Amino acid sequence: MEGSLGLLLVLIETLAIIHLVQAQDQRGFISLDCGLPANETSPYKETTTGLWFSSDESLIQSGKTGRIQANRESGFKKPYTTLRYFPDGNRNCYNLSVEKGKKHLIRAYFIYENYDGQNINPVFDLYIGPNIWATIDLEKLVNGTQSEMLHVPTSNSLQICLVKTGRTTPLISTLELRPMGNDTYNTKSGSLSYFIRSYHSKSGSTLRYMTDVYDRLWLPFFMKEWTQISTGLKVRNSNGYDPPEVALATAAVPTNASAPLTIEWTNLRPDDQYYYYAHISEIQDLQENETREFNVMWNGEVSYASLTPQRLGLHTISNNSPITCKGGKCSFQLIRTNNSTLPPLLNAFEVYTVIHFPQSETEETNVVAMRNIETTYGLSRINWQGDPCVPQQLRWDGLNCINTFLSVPPKITALNLSSSGLTGNIAAAIQDLTLLEKLDLSNNNLTGEVPEFLGNMKSLLFINLSGNDINGSIPQSLQRKGLELLVEGNPKLCLSDSCRKPPKKKVLIPIFASVASATIVIAVMVILLLLKSKKSTYLQGLVQLLPWTPTVDDTFANKKSRRFTYSEVLKMTNNFQNVLGRGGFGMVYHGTTLNGSQEVAVKLLSQSSTQGYKEFKAEVDLLLRVHHTNLVSLVGYCYEGDHLGLIYEYLPNGDLKQHLSGKDGCIINWSIRLRIALEAALGLEYLHIGCTPPMVHRDVKTANILLDENLKAKLADFGLSRSFQVGGESQDATAVVGTFGYLDPEYYHERRLCEKSDVYSFGIVLLEMITNQPVINQTLHITQWVGFKMNQGDITEIMDPNLGKDYDSNSAWRALELAMSCANPSSSKRPSMSKVVNELHECIEGISSKNPSLEMTTILDTSSVLPLAR
Numbered sequence: 070m071e072g073s074l075g076l077l078l079v080l081i082e083t084l085a086i087i088h089l090v091q092a093q094d095q096r097g098f099i100s101l102d103c104g105l106p107a108n109e110t111s112p113y114k115e116t117t118t119g120l121w122f123s124s125d126e127s128l129i130q131s132g133k134t135g136r137i138q139a140n141r142e143s144g145f146k147k148p149y150t151t152l153r154y155f156p157d158g159n160r161n162c163y164n165l166s167v168e169k170g171k172k173h174l175i176r177a178y179f180i181y182e183n184y185d186g187q188n189i190n191p192v193f194d195l196y197i198g199p200n201i202w203a204t205i206d207l208e209k210l211v212n213g214t215q216s217e218m219l220h221v222p223t224s225n226s227l228q229i230c231l232v233k234t235g236r237t238t239p240l241i242s243t244l245e246l247r248p249m250g251n252d253t254y255n256t257k258s259g260s261l262s263y264f265i266r267s268y269h270s271k272s273g274s275t276l277r278y279m280t281d282v283y284d285r286l287w288l289p290f291f292m293k294e295w296t297q298i299s300t301g302l303k304v305r306n307s308n309g310y311d312p313p314e315v316a317l318a319t320a321a322v323p324t325n326a327s328a329p330l331t332i333e334w335t336n337l338r339p340d341d342q343y344y345y346y347a348h349i350s351e352i353q354d355l356q357e358n359e360t361r362e363f364n365v366m367w368n369g370e371v372s373y374a375s376l377t378p379q380r381l382g383l384h385t386i387s388n389n390s391p392i393t394c395k396g397g398k399c400s401f402q403l404i405r406t407n408n409s410t411l412p413p414l415l416n417a418f419e420v421y422t423v424i425h426f427p428q429s430e431t432e433e434t435n436v437v438a439m440r441n442i443e444t445t446y447g448l449s450r451i452n453w454q455g456d457p458c459v460p461q462q463l464r465w466d467g468l469n470c471i472n473t474f475l476s477v478p479p480k481i482t483a484l485n486l487s488s489s490g491l492t493g494n495i496a497a498a499i500q501d502l503t504l505l506e507k508l509d510l511s512n513n514n515l516t517g518e519v520p521e522f523l524g525n526m527k528s529l530l531f532i533n534l535s536g537n538d539i540n541g542s543i544p545q546s547l548q549r550k551g552l553e554l555l556v557e558g559n560p561k562l563c564l565s566d567s568c569r570k571p572p573k574k575k576v577l578i579p580i581f582a583s584v585a586s587a588t589i590v591i592a593v594m595v596i597l598l599l600l601k602s603k604k605s606t607y608l609q610g611l612v613q614l615l616p617w618t619p620t621v622d623d624t625f626a627n628k629k630s631r632r633f634t635y636s637e638v639l640k641m642t643n644n645f646q647n648v649l650g651r652g653g654f655g656m657v658y659h660g661t662t663l664n665g666s667q668e669v670a671v672k673l674l675s676q677s678s679t680q681g682y683k684e685f686k687a688e689v690d691l692l693l694r695v696h697h698t699n700l701v702s703l704v705g706y707c708y709e710g711d712h713l714g715l716i717y718e719y720l721p722n723g724d725l726k727q728h729l730s731g732k733d734g735c736i737i738n739w740s741i742r743l744r745i746a747l748e749a750a751l752g753l754e755y756l757h758i759g760c761t762p763p764m765v766h767r768d769v770k771t772a773n774i775l776l777d778e779n780l781k782a783k784l785a786d787f788g789l790s791r792s793f794q795v796g797g798e799s800q801d802a803t804a805v806v807g808t809f810g811y812l813d814p815e816y817y818h819e820r821r822l823c824e825k826s827d828v829y830s831f832g833i834v835l836l837e838m839i840t841n842q843p844v845i846n847q848t849l850h851i852t853q854w855v856g857f858k859m860n861q862g863d864i865t866e867i868m869d870p871n872l873g874k875d876y877d878s879n880s881a882w883r884a885l886e887l888a889m890s891c892a893n894p895s896s897s898k899r900p901s902m903s904k905v906v907n908e909l910h911e912c913i914e915g916i917s918s919k920n921p922s923l924e925m926t927t928i929l930d931t932s933s934v935l936p937l938a939r
Contacts, residue, residue, distance in 0.1 A: 074722055096247040098284070099165060101125040102148035103241045104134035115147065115549055118278050122148045125244065129153070131161045131451060135240070137182035149213075154240040156232055158451035160196070162230035163244060172254065173258050174247040174283060176263075177229065179205050179212035179240060191237035196230040199459035200426035203262075205239075214240070214420045217263035217286075218424060224433055230455045232463065247284050253309045254346070254421075255454050257390055261344060261421035265334075268316035268417040271297050280313040287417065295321040295330070298414065300352035310385045312348045316417045317383065320352055326412040329366075330403040333346045342391035342424045345401060348417040349386065351378035355411070366402040368395050375406055378414065391423050431458040431470070432478040434501050439465070439481070441498035445490045448916035454867060457481065471504065471805055472815045483507040487533070495534075497518050504528050504805075511555070512536035519543055519562070520810045534559065629706035631693065635712040637663060642671050650723075659719065662704065668719035669704050673712070684788030685713045691787045695760055699752030701785040720783060722776035725749075725834075729771060729841050729869075739876035740916055741780060742838045743884065747909040748782035749774050753831060754902040756784075757824040762792040765822055769830035771837050791822060810844035810851070815896050825896035831905065832891025839885055841869035852892050859885070880912040887912075 105124040112123040132153040148425035155161040190207040202934040203216045231239035273289035304317040323330050365373035373386050374395045402415035458470035458479035469483035481502050494517035515537040524546020533555040540561035544878050641660035649657040658671045692703035707714035767789040775785045858867045887908045
């Protein structure tokens with residue numbers, strides 16, 4: 070019996086040792102000594118904690134190494150004496166391998182200590198993936214600071230980025246990751262940012278690894294109103310949270326046994342949401358007549374009632390849902406019940422704030438594809454760090470992305486690697502960019518053949534391979550309609566049909582052969598003459614007429630009377646002296662026609678624009694053949710070499726968006742807003758049912774509604790417009806384009822185009838005009854905000870405060886309900902634009918009938934709702 074008991078005790082002790090080894094073997098830990106020089110020992114064991122730190126060199130591709138000022142090193146231990154700083158680039162990122170879906174503790178330290186001798190403490194932002202995590206302000210926290218959170222990565226790669234926000238240089242001292250259990254610190258949504266983590270001892274020191282298996286930092290905290298109690302016995306702490314045993318061996322109780330134990334702080338941000346974790350263990354021997362029972366309170370409300378702590382066991386009390394602080398003051402209390410003879414006690418306490426990361430990372434296959442392209446071509450670009458697509462201001466050079474909804478991963482739609490020194494074949498990884506619409510690999514040293522997979526990428530609309538050394542022939546799949554392919558400047562590339570298809574059985578017909586030979590000889594002579602005269606523009610024109618390239622259609626080519634030369638455009642704009650603004654297409658300049666009869670706005674395509682020839686041609690074609698009083702008129706266009714320009718009638722009152730902002734001090738009243746909405750709706754109605762074929766605008770927004778001298782509204786910017794079938798959707802799935810916030814969610818998800826997509830966008834415009842609220846306010850869409858306010862039944866909180874309650878509430882409600890029906894997520898439940906026009910007419914008539922003396926500043930021109938195209 071004694072032998073069996075001894076064997077059992079040995080087994081228990083062995084299992085305990087195994088558990089301790091597994092918990093403390095730093096498995097999965099990442100501990101980076103940032104800036105540790107390559108010639109110093111790495112990894113090394115930090116003497117105080119036993120943690121193994123490594124150099125960060127292999128996990129980041131940029132930055133320089135530094136060391137805090139020598140006369141200050143004595144105040145810091147290794148690894149906090151070295152640092153990495155980032156004078157180049159706006160975003161510099163660590164790329165760490167983690168386990169997707171597993172909770173991690175992430176912690177970074179930032180210590181300046183005048184490492185550069187400039188004595189300028191930096192301020193910068195810290196990002197996790199595409200979302201901001203914290204602002205690091207070493208101007209205020211001159212002795213250094215740390216940021217820590219509990220976070221569940223959504224992929225196997227975690228990117229921690231330092232982002233420059235001003236003139237100072239970001240830096241980092243250490244970066245640490247610790248895997249944790251997934252059954253603790255759970256939230257309804259979001260991650261947890263460290264706020265408080267304390268244990269209650271009068272004379273303790275900071276606890277971390279190896280005392281804490283997860284390397285959490287516990288600070289001793291004690292108040293004068295408390296009395297300390299302690300035990301020399303072991304406290305069981307294995308409830309998943311695993312606070313250090315030494316932290317549970319002491320506790321605080323109120324010195325006044327009848328008083329509550331209270332921890333309070335002032336909340337500087339009233340909207341902050343909190344999760345708390347109170348670790349409680351009975352560490353006193355209670356007599357038979359003694360009881361300890363208390364309620365756990367948050368801001369005066371009971372969170373947990375009648376708690377009796379376990380003797381040398383552990384209770385961890387927490388809130389299941391996020392909680393806020395009333396009146397900016399946070400109060401956590403333990404209050405004894407009437408049944409209790411002893412005061413409450415608290416061993417350790419943690420508080421975290423909820424931090425949301427709303428922006429989804431770029432679709433993972435796209436990220437992998439870009440990394441493979443980067444590796445294939447040996448590219449090293451300072452801004453190719455972090456998420457490729459988001460945030461937009463930090464997007465990688467040469468990319469364009471679709472990022473319609475925060476919750477949907479962005480995808481890459483354009484890749485421009487022109488003049489990037491590329492060599493070798495066209496990278497196979499390009500085909501993994503499944504929504505790619507534009508690919509520019511021009512002016513490199515690419516070799517090999519044009520790959521077949523490019524023709525299988527159905528979303529591709531534009532490919533530029535010119536100026537390389539590509540050989541072989543053009544795949545048949547790249548001859549499809551709607552694809553623009555540029556390949557000039559590849560002398561080894563065969564462009565004739567005979568290269569593409571193996572010839573059938575040879576039949577010698579002398580007459581045909583001689584005619585063909587003569588044709589070839591003549592063609593060769595013409596090309597040689599053209600080359601000799603260096604008239605390359607004519608040669609380019611000849612190349613563009615080859616069967617595999619798109620040609621300019623008759624609508625576009627034959628309007629010679631409205632085509633202007635670049636020199637004429639220079640004269641119109643007085644050498645581009647007066648800038649009106651800038652759009653996605655390029656700069657817009659004020660000018661006057663050469664005869665001085667008309668003011669014009671000239672929009673020139675920028676070489677860096679994400680739009681291009683296709684959008685330019687679409688807008689010219691549309692505006693040359695249609696006319697409506699509520700569509701901006703095209704005076705002409707310029708198409709000369711690389712110079713593409715659109716010349717419109719000039720509308721002196723700019724766009725609706727800037728008027729709603731009130732920047733010019735002029736507030737548009739309610740009746741005029743309704744009239745502007747009606748005029749914009751009439752323009753859209755014409756596109757939908759007055760054009761042949763009918764058109765969808767695809768980019769309806771307040772910035773594309775322009776106003777003339779009488780505030781008459783005209784729709785503008787038709788570069789994304791596209792025809793559709795009457796009474797139905799576009800036949801083919803179409804690339805999703807538009808503006809974030811205005812984009813029809815059904816169109817985005819199903820990629821099928823119909824006129825109801827414009828109706829949705831118009832509904833968002835109408836909501837903007839009614840509320841003067843941003844379309845996206847942080848993570849809240851305007852439809853969500855309005856829907857919430859409508860449920861409260863008070864329209865005054867919805868209406869633009871600039872109106873000063875000077876509006877007809879009946880027409881306001883009617884317009885609001887119309888806007889929400891237009892913005893219905895289901896296209897089948899949205900009204901047609903004709904129905905919208907009728908509703909807006911009735912809103913205006915309702916105001917006029919109540920106030921006959923009301924003057925509209927302009928007269929509505931509705932004599933021809935459906936004018937003929939010209």
